[in-house]
Amino acid sequence: MGDVISPLRTLDVESTDNVVLKLHHLGGSGPPLIICHATGFNGMAYGPMARYLTGDFDIWAVDFRGHGASNAPASGDFAWSGMAADLLACIEAIGAGPVFAIGHSMGGATILHASIIDPTAVRAAYVFEPIVVPKGVDMGGESPLSTGARRRRAVFGSRAEAVASYGSRPPLNQLHADALEAYVEYGFHDTDDGQVELACSPEHEALTFETEDKITVDRLEGSTLPVMVAAGATEDDYSPADMAIHLAESYAHAVLARHDELGHFGPLEAPDSIAREAKQWFDQQDGTT
Numbered sequence: 001m002g003d004v005i006s007p008l009r010t011l012d013v014e015s016t017d018n019v020v021l022k023l024h025h026l027g028g029s030g031p032p033l034i035i036c037h038a039t040g041f042n043g044m045a046y047g048p049m050a051r052y053l054t055g056d057f058d059i060w061a062v063d064f065r066g067h068g069a070s071n072a073p074a075s076g077d078f079a080w081s082g083m084a085a086d087l088l089a090c091i092e093a094i095g096a097g098p099v100f101a102i103g104h105s106m107g108g109a110t111i112l113h114a115s116i117i118d119p120t121a122v123r124a125a126y127v128f129e130p131i132v133v134p135k136g137v138d139m140g141g142e143s144p145l146s147t148g149a150r151r152r153r154a155v156f157g158s159r160a161e162a163v164a165s166y167g168s169r170p171p172l173n174q175l176h177a178d179a180l181e182a183y184v185e186y187g188f189h190d191t192d193d194g195q196v197e198l199a200c201s202p203e204h205e206a207l208t209f210e211t212e213d214k215i216t217v218d219r220l221e222g223s224t225l226p227v228m229v230a231a232g233a234t235e236d237d238y239s240p241a242d243m244a245i246h247l248a249e250s251y252a253h254a255v256l257a258r259h260d261e262l263g264h265f266g267p268l269e270a271p272d273s274i275a276r277e278a279k280q281w282f283d284q285q286d287g288t289t
Helices: 043-050 080-094 106-117 144-150 159-166 177-187 202-210 240-250 271-284
Strands: 009-014 020-028 032-036 058-063 099-104 122-128 188-190 196-198 227-231 254-258
Touching: 009 080, 020 043, 020 080, 032 043, 032 080, 032 106, 043 058, 043 099, 043 177, 043 271, 058 080, 080 099, 080 106, 099 106, 106 122, 122 271, 144 202, 159 177, 177 188, 227 240, 227 271, 240 254
Parallel strands: 032 058, 032 099, 099 122, 122 227, 227 254
Antiparallel strands: 009 020, 020 058, 188 196
């Protein structure tokens, strides 16, 4: 394993449904910024992106329920409203809100969901292909994503073996090498027999994909949160990139940033350029650094 960034400290944050979150402090100087990961990943996977932001922000990264080092909800319910509760609990724990926020996929949707619940929690957001569903589109229940998650290999002989396996084929071979190593370092735990096992179990990842309570674009009506919505290359109907474009066109306070050179893993593919774009967006907001 290479040079993987480590948190300066990790806070235990109580959330709903007997969840205790791990909130990682990556350091930095400036206003608080929280990073919200995609389904199946963890906060520390975005450490390579955070490196480019610590000169301007005080960086935090959350492991949502059932992901990374955070425990699963007692009820087994992975509704995204629970993720929003997780984020609001973390913002309260940081104690210096409102915060800037960067979110990827489910993490981006969670930022927007949390801002609906508490409009004072987030100062401005940068979201890469957030899963915010067009009104009338059903994206709950079993899907190719959840089926694939349940088939995912959960145990490897070592973290090095996991990195080699993931890096040899799609989709994770798209990740920047540093992001892949960070994901594996913090996305597995050691087993008693000397192997390593996914911290976010295949079943928990599948249940997160299958939740029925994904927010729809119309729920943002009345929100004034400044949001830069980034989209990678489009692939098919209602792909994450298509949804991002639809969101940016439908939400009055959104600005669209296109990245046809990137796929859905954009912040993990190009952590440096995504960090720079997010910083520029935050700098444009009134009262920023």
